[in-house]
Amino acid sequence: MKKIMSFKMSAAVAMAMVLFSSSLLFAAGPWNYVRQLPAADSGVKLGLPSALSIDAVKQRYYVVDAEGGQLVSFDKDGKFLAAFNAGGELKTPLSMARTSSGALWAVNRASSELLYINPRQQKVQRFSPKYPDGAQILPAKVAVDGKNRLFLLDQRRGAVLQLDDNLSVVQQYSGGKEFKGFVDFKLKGQQIWALDGLSAAIHQFSVAGEVAGAVTLEGLEFPVSLEVDSAGQFYVLDRHAGTVVVFGPSGDLRFSFLGKGKRHGQLWYAKELVFDWEEKLCVVDEGNGRIDILTR
Amino acid sequence: MLMTKMKTILILLAVSLVLPTAALAVDCFKCHDTAEFKGRVVHSPVADADCLSCHGPHVSRHKKLLLQSERDLCLQCHEQVADTVANKPALHAPVREGRCSSCHDPHASAQKKLLRQSGGALCFECHEETKQDYKVSHQPFSRGNCTSCHAAHGGDDNRLLKSVGSDLCFACHNQSKKMEAKHLGQDMSGMDCLACHHPHGGDSRNLVRSVSHAPFAEKNCQACHGKDLGIDSCLTCHDDVLGSFNFAHNHLGIAGQGNPCISCHNPHVGDQQGMLPANIGAACRDCHADTFARQEKNLHKHSNWNRCSDCHNLHGSDGVAMLKQKNDVCNLCHDQHKGFTHPIGDDALDPRNNQPMDCLTCHNGNDGSDYRYFLRGSGERGLCVQCHQSY
Structure with missing residues (x-):
């Protein structure tokens, strides 16, 4: 496990350079539709796309299909590459993260487990991580940072957790008195941004566990996912309204785009927002069975 | 002499003001049966025979030849209701939709406030599901005094309650020593009485909701209280339930470090199995x-x-x-x-x-x-x- 989690400096530097250059190239302008995953004429079908993972180095998209029990990869142009079901071990997968060595962490909702998948060795290990008090963690999302550190969103307590190589909790990130539970989080360098959906609040933490602040957002119906751009703006996905709402760093409403529906540029019970390596905005749209990719 | 002249002038002035209206009213009543405009309570324009304050005599864009839409017309004079419409977050559907005449007769009625029927009968016309026979009924409910607790036009609460929490109940019920003792000496000012007591009726005199959580019924409070276990307070006994959340979408993670189960389930009593309210939507509304x-x-x-x-x-x-x-x-x-x-x-x-x-x-x-x-x-x-x- 230590080896898997080993720090890959070159990958981190490459990722940082990609992110930095993207912030210069894609500074402003209206958001425009680029493509969808899978392409309408590709013959590839997603049952219930529930999450998206990005490989910024290889410039690939990995879609988690909860209904199909598979992970589906696409290249930077949206061309279908492969579908992988881990030998039938994936049962309602909800989230995945790829380590720098190519191994995968996946949340298996049907068994409420965390899977560690080594695609090269065709080996799947199942884990049920626990809190220090023995309570089982109920994973909903998984992420890996540039140092291959593992982060989970736990539904039992609504907290984001950092786990060590032995899958022990080394850090917990949660809100204060009004905290209802995080529904999404994003890792950005040494910062963690987490969205409390029911309280419509974004919390910021350092990876070390310090609370850096929180902003409350107004005018949202049912926020489920967030992203943070290189200018520090928050992009919040409103699942019921079918919109992406953009807020300034202090929570001031800037603008919103997209809308509820089934055509391009419309969302139907969308689940997640993810920026790719060029800060193109990817919207995981469960109801429409696709990932919409937008740029500006 | 001067007084007599003044009196004559005043009488003439009054006659000159009344005559045209009376003449118009007479014209209306040539066709419209006056019996329909009589009752114990008569709307003041009708009593004044001032039909034209609401109706145009020739044409109108609005039904019944109203001068404005029903809503705008009524709110023009009924300022208190207009204030409610403008400022209260929860409005009774007919008020929101401007259908004042669903509840009020605009001309005359045997009921006060020109209501079409007496309180309860009127409300049950739409709220049919509420009309139930209870072994023991709350007095305002059995008497049809719905407005004892509910604001008919609008309020701050989606149930249109006149006030929330224990304030509503303490408007009639005195906080006695006996009542405090029944509630384990807790401060009752912040309690939500309706969480445990059904406001319309029930099987017992105290109107406690009919289905009890076993530890509550057995007065075994320590089975759940005294431990800060979050969801484990429930899973200790109901661990088989956890698997029912293993789906792509579930209702976990909605109470932070607290217990998500009690976001929907009342830990003490409820109206149906699972200690849920009879109106299941009431449990969903807070988050949705x-x-x-x-x-x-x-x-x-x-x-x-x-x-x-x-x-x-x-x-x-x-x-x-x-x-x-x-x-x-x-x-x-x-x-x-x-x-x-x-x-x-x-x-x-x-x-x-x-x-x-x-x-x-x-x-x-x-x-x-x-x-x-x-x-x-x-x-x-x-x-x-x-x-x-x-x-």
Whole structure:
């Protein structure tokens, strides 16, 4: 496990350079539709796309299909590459993260487990991580940072957790008195941004566990996912309204785009927002069975 | 002498003011039976025979030849109601829709406030499900004094309660030593009495809701209290329930470090199994206020739309909106529609997103809509051209 989690400096530097250059190239302008995953004429079908993972180095998209029990990869142009079901071990997968060595962490909702998948060795290990008090963690999302550190969103307590190589909790990130539970989080360098959906609040933490602040957002119906751009703006996905709402760093409403529906540029019970390596905005749209990719 | 002249002038002035109105009223009553305008309570313009204060005699854009829409016309004089409409977040549906005459007779009535019927009978015309026979009834309920607790036009609470928490109850009930003792000496000012007591009626004198959690019934408070275990307070006994959340969408993670179970389940008593309220929507509304707000605005909605658990799996589901049987949920009740419906299923793909069509493609059973059968557009054209663009 230590080896898997080993720090890959070159990958981190490459990722940082990609992110930095993207912030210069894609500074402003209206958001425009680029493509969808899978392409309408590709013959590839997603049952219930529930999450998206990005490989910024290889410039690939990995879609988690909860209904199909598979992970589906696409290249930077949206061309279908492969579908992988881990030998039938994936049962309602909800989230995945790829380590720098190519191994995968996946949340298996049907068994409420965390899977560690080594695609090269065709080996799947199942884990049920626990809190220090023995309570089982109920994973909903998984992420890996540039140092291959593992982060989970736990539904039992609504907290984001950092786990060590032995899958022990080394850090917990949660809100204060009004905290209802995080529904999404994003890792950005040494910062963690987490969205409390029911309280419509974004919390910021350092990876070390310090609370850096929180902003409350107004005018949202049912926020489920967030992203943070290189200018520090928050992009919040409103699942019921079918919109992406953009807020300034202090929570001031800037603008919103997209809308509820089934055509391009419309969302139907969308689940997640993810920026790719060029800060193109990817919207995981469960109801429409696709990932919409937008740029500006 | 001067006084006599003044009197004559005043009488003449009064006659000159009254005569035209009286003459107009006479004209109206030539055709309109005066009996329909008589009652114990008469609307003041009718009493003054001032029909033209509300109606135009010749033509109007509004039904009944009203000078303005019903809502605007009434609110013009009834400023207190206008203030409620402008400032209260929760409005009674007829008020929101400007249908004042659903409850009030604009001319005359045997009831005070020009109500069409006496309190309870009037309310039960729409709130039929509320009309129940209880072994023991709350006095305002049995007497039909709904407005003892509910504000008829609007309020701060979606139940249109006049006040919330214990303030509502303490308006009539005194906080006695005996009552405090029954509540283990707790400060009752912050309590939500309605969480445990049914405001309309019940089986017992204290109107405690009918289904009790076993530890509560056994007065075994320590089974749950005294430990800060979050969800484990419940899982200690109900560990088999945890698997019912293992779906793509579930209702965990909604209470932070606290116990998500009590977001929906009352840990002490309820109206039905699972210690849920009889009106299941009441448990859903707190978190899904946006859905309820949309539903309330729409003209047509699914019957029993407040019974969320008819269509949704409340612990978890692999469907996008936690629907039962995913998008096949409608067949639970409308199975016969399969025989004559628009093609649905894997062989009928929606051209907008290439997904299989289902009932919910055209019907909005969740929010309702302004179209018949809560269609997502006009059934004559607007809905169909979404896909059939050459239609």
